[in-house]
Amino acid sequence: MAYLRPADLAREHGISPQAVRNYERDGLLPPAERTDSGHRRYTERHAAALRAYRALVPAHGYSEGGAIMRAVVAGRLDDALAAVDRSHAELLRDRGTLDAVGEVVSRLAKHPDGSGRAPGTNRPFTVGDVAHRLGVSVATVRKWEAAGVLNPRRDPSTGHRAYDADDVRDAELAHFLRRGRHPLELIATVIRQVRAAGDAPALEATLADWRRRDTARGLAMLTAASLLSDYLSSEKN
Template sequence: METYKPAEIAKELHISTSALRHYESWGAVPAPARGANGYRLYTKEHLAYFRCLRAMFPGFGVSVTCDVLRSIQKKDVDTAFWLVNKEQATLYHEKAAADQTLALLDMLELPPFPNRKLKRFMTIGEIAAFTGSTTSAIRHWEKEGILAPERDPVNGYRLFTPVHARKILLIRTLRNTVYFLKNMKEIVQAVDNQSLDKAKVITEQAIFTIHERNRQQMLGVHHLIELCKETGLYPFNE
């Protein structure tokens, strides 16, 4: 059986031998046999694990990648693939949210709502009804610094404008996504400054990043299939 020294694997993958030991300690790669001198003896299967791990990191992250490779070691291909599928589904929803945001920013006016009249100033109850949000959610976004309504000088009530309505519609679109956490405040601030072009640029940059991660995930899946071939888990129907 052909074996590789740690230095040979490290050179092949352009990483350090200490990185190999870390991956092994995480349980992401099977423990190798040892030579008479105590040195690790890696095989072609180990090389496939290391290649897969390095390819999956950018698109899937360390935690998911390690969980996938531990499942492969247990010959549990279905669990491994469903973990991958879940991450791809999450990325798909981020892309859909970003596309919706760009579409909203391209709109010259707020979308029409039957039987609802957009007022110059609205209370929190009125803006919640208009946008289909809850008052508690709007208060939370205000606390996070994403919304900053004025206050009525007489009674201290919040006063929301059509600009706030546009913001809330954007926030509702993205609130459950990673994309929201990374980019929403900057986009909303751009809208607040009447800089829709800047908000579009931010959104387009986020979409580009999502595209890049999608390509990284596809490369990771390719190496996962190659690992399944090397470990005898593929083809799946034989």
């Protein structure tokens, strides 16, 4: 069997030999054999483990990638696969959010200024006004507020809710997304993104960036899965 030094493993990834030793110490690589003089003797199995861990980080993040690799090295394969599944579920949820944002961008773009503000919303609206405008109950509008979808200010003299043009736009977008059966938690996320972006062009640019990042993460997950499979195969040899 050909043995490898820490420096041999480190060279492939452009890291220090000490980083390799730290990975072993932290349970990210299987324990290495030692020579009589105490030097580590790594094998191709360790090299496969290091490749897998380094690929897991961009795919799942440092914390989750580390948890996956430690579980694999410790022989807790089901725990590792459950962590992988959680990341895939998270990415799927993100894609659902992006689809909802895409629907909102299309709707906002129909307005001349790209803001999504409908005419006639310059004055403050009451919760009853908003409910009537949308054809829903006051209780529904309040439920959206409780879920974080809407955040109207309060009239300091009466304590009543006062919806401005942006609040009415958010309510209309929420109503639109609810008709598409999107959950309130997702809608709240989308509305926060709309508020942060300000208008359709800015939101569209942000959306394109989010999609690129999700695509890159999905591809990284494929690479990590392949290298993790290589490591698991090396354990059997």
